[in-house]
Amino acid sequence: MSTTIIETKSALDTALRPAAEAGKQSSLEVTDYDNRQTVGAITVDHPKMVCRNVNVYYGAKQALRNVGIDIGANQVIAFIGPSGCGKSTFLRCLNRMNDTIVTCRVTGQLKLDDEDIYAPVIDVVQLRARIGMVFQKPNPFPKSIYENVAYGPRIHGMVNTKAELDELVRASLERAGLLKEVDKRMNDPGTSLSGGQQQRLCIARAIAVNPEVILMDEPCSALDPIATAKIEELIDELRENYTIVIVTHSMQQAARVSQRTAYFHLGDLIEVGETDQIFTNPKHKLTEDYITGRFG
Amino acid sequence: MNKPTPAAVPAAFNRDIKTIVNAGLQRRHAAERRFRSYGLIAISLGLLFVVLMFANIIAKGYPAFWQTYVQVPISFDPAVIDPQGIRDPAAIESADYAALVRAGMRRMFPAVEGRTELRALYALVSSDATYELQRRIHQNPALIGSSQEIWLLASATVDTLVKGNIDRTLDETERSVKDNQIGWVDKLQATGKIEKQFNTILFSGGDSREPEQAGIRGALMGSFYTLLITFLLSFPIGVATAVYLEEFAPKNRWTDLIEVNINNLAAVPSIVFGLLGLAVFINFFSLPRSAPLVGGLVLSLMTLPVIIIAGRAALTSVPPSIREAALGMGASKLQMVGHHVLPLAMPGMLTGSIIGMARALGESAPLLMIGMVAFIVDVPKGIMDPATVLPVQIYLWSDLPERAFVERTSAAIMVLLAFMVLMNGLAIILRKRFERRW
Structure with missing residues (x-):
C-alpha cells in the first residue's frame, strides 16, 4: 500500500524533473530512477564487516533486496533513507537482533572479520557481545547507574574482582562522557537521569563489554539538540576504538558524524559513498531527491 | 499539471454549527448525568449490602469471643486425687476429678438435694472443668491438699443464658435451661461468681461436640x-x-x-x-x-x-x-x-x-x-x-x-x-x- 504511494510520488517527481534539472548544471551521470542497482563503491580497504546479497523477509513480505555493503573498520557509517526503507532492518541483521522476530528470515552473507555471523557455529550471545547496540529510545535497566554499566561485564564474566569491575565501569562511563555527571550518584537508578544522559549511559553500557562494532538505531531521535550534540561528539571520539554504524533520520547528523553514507530506499540499497560525496554529489536521482528534501 | 477542481461545498457546511450543537447539547448532558447516577446507585446498593452482611456477621459473631466462666471453690482433696499417698503420677492423672468439681458445686449450693436436682446443678459447668483440674494438678502437684477458688468453664447453655439468648418467658419444657438452673445462675451472677472472659478456647481448641470447648x-x-x-x-x-x-x-x-x-x-x-x-x-x-x-x-x-x-x-x-x-x-x-x-x-x-x-x-x-x-x-x-x-x-x-x-x-x-x-x-x-x- 505505502509502496504504491511512494512510487506514485517518485513518478510525479520524474514529471517535475526537467524544471529541477534546469536549475543545476550537473556534470554527473545521474542514473535513472528505475535503476535499483547499488551505485557507488560498496567495498572499502579495511572492512570490519562484509555483507553481500542480503535479503530479509518478514513472512512473505520482502523487506530488503540484495543488499551488499562493506563496513569499514574504525569508521562511522550512516544509513539514511525514508521511513520503512529497511535501514533499521539491515542494522538489526548485523547483530542478529532480527532473530527475536519469529517471522523474520535472513539470507545472504554477513561476515564479521571473515566469519559468517549467521553460521550455525556462531552463538548470538558471543556475537552480541562483539557487536553492541544502542537503541532509539534510551532504555537503561531499572537498576542503579553502576549496575547498568556493570551488567555486560558481569554476565560475560569479564572481570574477577570488584576492583576490576569498578575500574571498568568508571572507564566506560568516562569514555561515554558521563563520569563527571554521575560520579557522585553511581547508586541512583539509571532511569533518574535525563534523556540525553540515559542515552550516554546506554552507550557506556554497550562499550563496557568492549565490543568491536557499535550499532546505533536513531540514537538521538528522542533527544533535544544539546544532548544530540553531545552524543554526536561522543560518536566522533568513539570512532577511534570502535566501528560504528548509525541509522539516522537527520541528514545533517549523518553529514556531521559519518565518513561513509548509505542511502536505502524501499528495501534497496540505492547508493553508498563517502559522506562528502553523497551530500554534495549524489550519483543516483533518488539519493539526490532525498537529500535535497524532495521527499522522505 | 492539472490542479484538482475544488469539490462542491457540502450542504452541511452551510448550516450554523453553533445552533446545531446547542440543540443537542442538553440531551448529551442528560445522558451523561443519567449514566453517572446509575453508577452511583449501583455502588451505593453494593455498599449497602456489604455493610448489611458485615453488620449481621459481626453482630452474630462477636459474643463468641467472650465465654462464661463460673468461679467454684475447689478443694484438692488428697483422698480423691492420691488415695495411696505415694504421689504416683499415673494414679494422679487418672484420679476422679469430676468428683472434685461436683463437691465444689455442692459447696456453693449446699441446699440442693436429690439426684435430678444435683445433676441439673452439675450441668452448669462444662465437662471441660474436669480436665481443667487435671491440667492444674499436672502442672503443679503441690496444689494437692489445698483449696482454691477456680474459674471453670460454664456449659454452653449457661453461656447462652448469660448472653441473653434464652427466652425466660417461655414455658420450662420448651427451654434447654430449667427454672432451678436459672435461679442458681442468677444467684451466682448476683454474687459475682459468674464472669465473661475472653474466649481463648476459640483460638486454641480443636473441634468439639460441646460448643463451649470448640475452637478453630x-x-x-x-x-x-x-x-x-x-x-x-x-x-x-x-x-x-x-x-x-x-x-x-x-x-x-x-x-x-x-x-x-x-x-x-x-x-x-x-x-x-x-x-x-x-x-x-x-x-x-x-x-x-x-x-x-x-x-x-x-x-x-x-x-x-x-x-x-x-x-x-x-x-x-x-x-x-x-x-x-x-x-x-x-x-x-x-x-x-x-x-x-x-x-x-x-x-x-x-x-x-x-x-x-x-x-x-x-x-x-x-x-x-x-x-x-x-x-x-x-x-x-x-x-x-x-x-x-x-x-x-x-x-x-x-x-x-x-x-x-x-x-x-x-x-x-x-x-x-x-x-x-x-x-x-x-x-x-x-x-x-x-x-x-x-
Whole structure:
C-alpha cells in the first residue's frame, strides 16, 4: 500500500524533473530512477564487516533486496533513507537482533572479520557481545547507574574482582562522557537521569563489554539538540576504538558524524559513498531527491 | 499539471454549527448525568449490602469471643486425687476429678438435694472443668491438699443464658435451661461468681461436640498446611509455566491449544478438581484421606491456571525495550528473563498468586470430596495428619443446632474474612512496594 504511494510520488517527481534539472548544471551521470542497482563503491580497504546479497523477509513480505555493503573498520557509517526503507532492518541483521522476530528470515552473507555471523557455529550471545547496540529510545535497566554499566561485564564474566569491575565501569562511563555527571550518584537508578544522559549511559553500557562494532538505531531521535550534540561528539571520539554504524533520520547528523553514507530506499540499497560525496554529489536521482528534501 | 477542481461545498457546511450543537447539547448532558447516577446507585446498593452482611456477621459473631466462666471453690482433696499417698503420677492423672468439681458445686449450693436436682446443678459447668483440674494438678502437684477458688468453664447453655439468648418467658419444657438452673445462675451472677472472659478456647481448641470447648485452631492449622502445600507447588510451577509459555515456547497450534485449555481450566467448577483429586491422589496414589497434603495438591490444580494467567499478563506488560536492551548486551534468553523481565513482572505475579491463594483459602467444595469434611478433634501437626479447613469448619458448624454454635459459625467467618482481607492487603502492599517505573 505505502509502496504504491511512494512510487506514485517518485513518478510525479520524474514529471517535475526537467524544471529541477534546469536549475543545476550537473556534470554527473545521474542514473535513472528505475535503476535499483547499488551505485557507488560498496567495498572499502579495511572492512570490519562484509555483507553481500542480503535479503530479509518478514513472512512473505520482502523487506530488503540484495543488499551488499562493506563496513569499514574504525569508521562511522550512516544509513539514511525514508521511513520503512529497511535501514533499521539491515542494522538489526548485523547483530542478529532480527532473530527475536519469529517471522523474520535472513539470507545472504554477513561476515564479521571473515566469519559468517549467521553460521550455525556462531552463538548470538558471543556475537552480541562483539557487536553492541544502542537503541532509539534510551532504555537503561531499572537498576542503579553502576549496575547498568556493570551488567555486560558481569554476565560475560569479564572481570574477577570488584576492583576490576569498578575500574571498568568508571572507564566506560568516562569514555561515554558521563563520569563527571554521575560520579557522585553511581547508586541512583539509571532511569533518574535525563534523556540525553540515559542515552550516554546506554552507550557506556554497550562499550563496557568492549565490543568491536557499535550499532546505533536513531540514537538521538528522542533527544533535544544539546544532548544530540553531545552524543554526536561522543560518536566522533568513539570512532577511534570502535566501528560504528548509525541509522539516522537527520541528514545533517549523518553529514556531521559519518565518513561513509548509505542511502536505502524501499528495501534497496540505492547508493553508498563517502559522506562528502553523497551530500554534495549524489550519483543516483533518488539519493539526490532525498537529500535535497524532495521527499522522505 | 492539472490542479484538482475544488469539490462542491457540502450542504452541511452551510448550516450554523453553533445552533446545531446547542440543540443537542442538553440531551448529551442528560445522558451523561443519567449514566453517572446509575453508577452511583449501583455502588451505593453494593455498599449497602456489604455493610448489611458485615453488620449481621459481626453482630452474630462477636459474643463468641467472650465465654462464661463460673468461679467454684475447689478443694484438692488428697483422698480423691492420691488415695495411696505415694504421689504416683499415673494414679494422679487418672484420679476422679469430676468428683472434685461436683463437691465444689455442692459447696456453693449446699441446699440442693436429690439426684435430678444435683445433676441439673452439675450441668452448669462444662465437662471441660474436669480436665481443667487435671491440667492444674499436672502442672503443679503441690496444689494437692489445698483449696482454691477456680474459674471453670460454664456449659454452653449457661453461656447462652448469660448472653441473653434464652427466652425466660417461655414455658420450662420448651427451654434447654430449667427454672432451678436459672435461679442458681442468677444467684451466682448476683454474687459475682459468674464472669465473661475472653474466649481463648476459640483460638486454641480443636473441634468439639460441646460448643463451649470448640475452637478453630484445628481448622486454622489445617488451612495453613493446605495453603502451604498449595503455595509451594503452584507458585513456582505457575511462574515457570508462565515464563516458558510467554518467553520460550514457539507460537504454534499446540501452544495455542494449551493456552485455551489453561484459560478454560481457570473456569472449571472447583468440585471437579475435588473429584479429580479423589480419583488420582487418593484412589490411585493411595495418599491418606483428609490430609492437608491432598488438599494442597487439589487446590494447587485449581490455583495454577489463575497464577499462570496472571503471570503471563505480568510478563507481557514488561516493556520490550528492556528485553532488547538485555539481548543487545549479549544476555542469553534465560538471563534476560531472570535478570530483567522476571523482577519487573514479579509484583504482578505475586498479586495474582496471592489472590489465587485467597481463593484457595476460601474454597470448600473440592475439599469435601477428599474427606476434609470429617469431624476432627485433634489439631493437625503436619501435612499427613487428618485435618479440616476453615471454610469447611464453618460449613460443619453452621449445620449444628446449638445456639452457641451459631455465634461460633459467625466468629469463624469473621476470622476467615480477616485472613482474606490480610492476604489481599498483602497483595496491595507487595505491588506498591516492588512496583518500579521505567
